Amino acid sequence: MKRLAAGLLGLSFAGLSMAAPTACRYGVYGEIGKSPVAISNPTSNGADAPERYTFVDGRRGDVNGADGLVRCAEGAVSVRQADGNYVVQSRVALRETPTRFKSHGTELAGMLIEPAQAAGKPPLVVFVHGSEKTPGIGGYYPYVFAAEGLAVFAYDKRGTGASGGDYTQNFELLADDAAAALGRARKLADGRYSRAGFFGGSQGGWVAPRAAALAHADYVAVGFGLVMTPLEEDQQQVVLEMKEKGYDDASVAHAREVADAAGEVMASHFTGGYEQLAAAKRRYASEPWLHKVEGEFTGELIAEDESDLRRTGAPRYDNLNILWRYDAVAALRALDIPQLWVLAGEDREAPNAITQQRLIDLKRQGKPIDLYVFPRTDHGMYEFTQDADGTRHVTRITDGYFRLLADWIRQQDRPPYGAGRRLP
Structure with missing residues (x-):
């Protein structure tokens, strides 16, 4: 992607x-x-x-x-x-303990960051990466959490920074790594923390809940993540693009058919689905929107010749071991611990209307889920300005977001949190 x-x-x-x-x-x-x-x-x-x-x-x-x-x-x-x-x-005094730990035989680099002088035992939070290749150690989330008085464990995702292994986006493997990180953090901070859990941003929203179940965590918090498959993410991006460009409902439905066909090729790992994709491209060949579609991968797949996709599609578009039909709903159903989900109200990269509804449904089924939405924010909880042609310019991370995360992890509730609103 x-x-x-x-x-x-x-x-x-x-x-x-x-x-x-x-x-x-x-x-x-x-x-x-x-x-x-x-x-x-x-x-x-x-x-x-x-x-x-x-x-x-x-x-x-x-x-x-x-x-x-x-x-x-x-x-x-x-x-x-x-x-x-x-x-x-002045630099705030923090206790920083570098460490190394193993997951599936791969050695990963970690760092425990604790308040030098804590009043009581703070919660411990393991920071779970999104899709970025920048190291987790030295990133801004762990230090912002530390500034809020939390104990934080950051680690470099496999294949990044000082960690070994190959970079991957396989959610199950990454969840095993995150669970191992919490195990290491608990040992390092033994006797100095109250409750322990995870925060995952973006793609970390697929990883952190699975890791929480594996590690028997006390809580899990997610920022701008999704409760859907990666295939659905691409499909919803296509739908949102079409709507923002002013196409009618029929055109939106047709574009969704094209996205579904491209998804079949991707989910097969380029072993099938070509007939369905070719039929969709023929069906809508005269439509002005066909070659303006982007999505996460649909635009790139429909622009390619079938022969090229068959020969080299997999190494170019499917080399990260992504579980295209990953069941995010099942991962949440397996949890009975408190969950916090914070969503960006105008997220183009991870459109979240379906995610909101699924979280509300799970909450109605008795799952302990708190759901917040920050309006006028895009992926990453970024506020933005927007040109007449729809181009967005990031300005800042929305006020109240970091404080909400820290308060919730501390089991406190001190609204208001900027413009964020809690959905009933």
Whole structure:
């Protein structure tokens, strides 16, 4: 899947616990309770890519970037104040314990981050990756959680950062890795935490619930994830694209037929489904929308010649071991622990109308699920501005999102959480 498979630069394990290229250590700066800022690894390609800053209220950007909000020079982090002056922020004391653990014979790199002086025993949360190839160690989520007073275990997904193995998007294997991560975290933090569970973002929403069942976790939280198959994700992206472009219901239904046909080829791992796809392309060959369809993979498959798909489709489009018919509903039915789902109200990459309905249905069946939706946000809980042609420009992570996650994990409820609303 084109967006899920986007690769980003990995960092060495040694560098993650030492200095970033700008000579400012990754970590939390400022005062707890006064919107501290997390300095984390880059999220873009290139050896000279700048580190990122992330405030607990969701403001984000490049350190020493054009917006000038956070600077780093000679090891000192400073933040621009309301009057335009910069004030140096002290690094918050955290206990960071690097470790290594094994899953299915592969050695993975992990890091336990704990408050240096905790009042009582904080909850322990294992951060589960999305589809990114950037390391989990040194990322912004673990440090933002630490800024909220949680104990956090971050690890590099197999095939990324300092972990061994090959990069994959096989949800069951990744869930085994996440369960092993929680096992290691529990041992490292033994006697110093209250409850232990998972947070998974995006693709982590497929992985974390499965891992929670395997590891007998106390809770699981998911941000902008889906309760559907990856095939349904592609289909729903196609439907949303068609609706946003103003096509009528009949055209939307026809485009969905094309997406379903492309999905059959993908789900067969390119061993079948070609006749159905060819028939759909012939049926709608004269439609102006046919070659404007994108989805997660449908647009790429319908643009290809069948002979090319048969020869090289699998290594090009299906080389990540994705379980295309993964039963996300069954994974949630297997859980009786508290779940939090936080969805982006205008998510283009992971349209969530079906997810919302399935979560509501599971809640009606007695599952302990809390469901929040933040309006005017896209995938990643990003607020945005939108041009007349529909192009979106990310501005920040929506305010209240991080605080909601931390409060829920702490078993607290202190609304309002920005514009987020809890669905009944």
